[in-house]
Amino acid sequence: MRSLVAGDGSVLSLAVKVPRERGEEVRQRLRGLGLLRMDLKPLSEGPSLLLPVRDGARDALLGYPFTTAEFDAQEGKPASYQELAQVPDELRALLPTSFDVVGDLIVVKLEPGLLPHAAEVGRALLAAHKGARGVLLDEGVQGTYRIRALRTIAGEPRTRTEHREHGLRLDVDLAKAYFSPRLASEHARVAEQVRQGEVVLDLFAGVGPFALLIAKHGKAQRVYAVDLNADAVEAIQRNAQRNKVEERVQAVLADADEFARSVQGRCDRVIMNLPHGADQHWEQALGAGKPRAVVHYHRIIERAQVDAHVRGLVERAALAGWRVTERERRVVRDYSPAQSHYAVDFEAMRDG
Numbered sequence: 147m148r149s150l151v152a153g154d155g156s157v158l159s160l161a162v163k164v165p166r167e168r169g170e171e172v173r174q175r176l177r178g179l180g181l182l183r184m185d186l187k188p189l190s191e192g193p194s195l196l197l198p199v200r201d202g203a204r205d206a207l208l209g210y211p212f213t214t215a216e217f218d219a220q221e222g223k224p225a226s227y228q229e230l231a232q233v234p235d236e237l238r239a240l241l242p243t244s245f246d247v248v249g250d251l252i253v254v255k256l257e258p259g260l261l262p263h264a265a266e267v268g269r270a271l272l273a274a275h276k277g278a279r280g281v282l283l284d285e286g287v288q289g290t291y292r293i294r295a296l297r298t299i300a301g302e303p304r305t306r307t308e309h310r311e312h313g314l315r316l317d318v319d320l321a322k323a324y325f326s327p328r329l330a331s332e333h334a335r336v337a338e339q340v341r342q343g344e345v346v347l348d349l350f351a352g353v354g355p356f357a358l359l360i361a362k363h364g365k366a367q368r369v370y371a372v373d374l375n376a377d378a379v380e381a382i383q384r385n386a387q388r389n390k391v392e393e394r395v396q397a398v399l400a401d402a403d404e405f406a407r408s409v410q411g412r413c414d415r416v417i418m419n420l421p422h423g424a425d426q427h428w429e430q431a432l433g434a435g436k437p438r439a440v441v442h443y444h445r446i447i448e449r450a451q452v453d454a455h456v457r458g459l460v461e462r463a464a465l466a467g468w469r470v471t472e473r474e475r476r477v478v479r480d481y482s483p484a485q486s487h488y489a490v491d492f493e494a495m496r497d498g
């Protein structure tokens with residue numbers, strides 16, 4: 147984004163317009179992604195806030211309007227954590243430019259060269275982010291339950307926090323069940339498509355952000371939120387109560403395929419957020435659908451192979467008696483130099 151300095155010293159910048167009550171939540175998210183312009187002061191506009199952002203924010207924040215506005219420079223702006231971190235000069239280039247903010251915890255990945263300085267990086271992150279109480283080193287997601295290996299490097303030694311997303315209050319324990327704030331736009335994108343009276347099946351629900359947001363929007367008649375991890379299912383139940391949607395959300399501790407069989411032919415919409423293996427559950431997920439249903443499919447795929455992957459799913463569906471049409475394809479995030487996490491929406495119609 148080019149910055150144009152207006153005659154009065156104000157600066158023209160891309161901006162996102164958010165309702166005031168969502169301001170802090172969105173600000174934290176943008177800041178964690180390195181997309182908030184810290185050098186400019188946010189503006190009030192009636193019931194909304196205009197947050198100055200970098201170009202990449204358009205992909206990270208779906209559902210909020212973007213505009214261009216004039217901002218005043220932030221006087222005495224808080225130092226970035228990179229400025230505060232005392233690490234050897236030759237390691238400075240390794241300091242990460244993005245990290246996740248989950249509730250009052252910061253989760254950061256470090257290059258091996260920085261690991262001996264992890265405590266110092268943590269200290270600097272805490273010092274630069276008022277509101278953060280602990281910093282966790284992310285040592286990767288593992289196993290069937292997709293749980294993150296975490297180690298406290300600064301602040302309070304805990305992994306449990308309350309995270310706010312689209313007005314939901316989510317009680318998450320990052321050491322017990324999968325959660326990523328980077329899926330926030332995807333949760334909203336799917337929830338906005340749900341129509342009055344739908345039965346929705348979230349097959350790999352984690353702590354329930356898709357299911358709970360759909361229930362909160364109030365249109366779905368019933369939302370099944372299924373996970374194999376007992377801690378995730380407990381979290382869904384707690385979060386359903388916390389967000390007063392327990393009457394519409396049924397948290398289910400089960401294997402996705404088994405549960406899909408038990409609700410065969412009854413669901414309007416099926417969410418398959420298992421990026422390392424959704425394809426292994428494809429026919430079972432289709433089977434849970436009504437004669438006409440929508441499937442939200444998430445998979446990490448080689449970018450060069452994505453068309454072939456989608457074609458393969460359509461062919462497998464045809465063999466199982468479904469006519470499947472791709473409706474929308476979106477990159478949720480890049481996963482590796484050659485792979486991206488894709489969200490593909492399909493419309494499925496049962497033959498005959």
Ligand SMILES: C[S@@+](CC[C@H](N)C(=O)[O-])C[C@H]1O[C@@H](n2cnc3c(N)ncnc32)[C@H](O)[C@@H]1O
Nearest residue numbers: 290291292324350351352373374375401402419
């Ligand atoms: C990527 S996480 C889901 C994230 C969640 N949908 C969200 O948006 O935060 C995948 C989840 O699938 C669950 N899982 C893995 N295999 C499963 C299976 N066969 N049946 C049900 N759940 C499964 C894991 O325990 C994990 O919580």
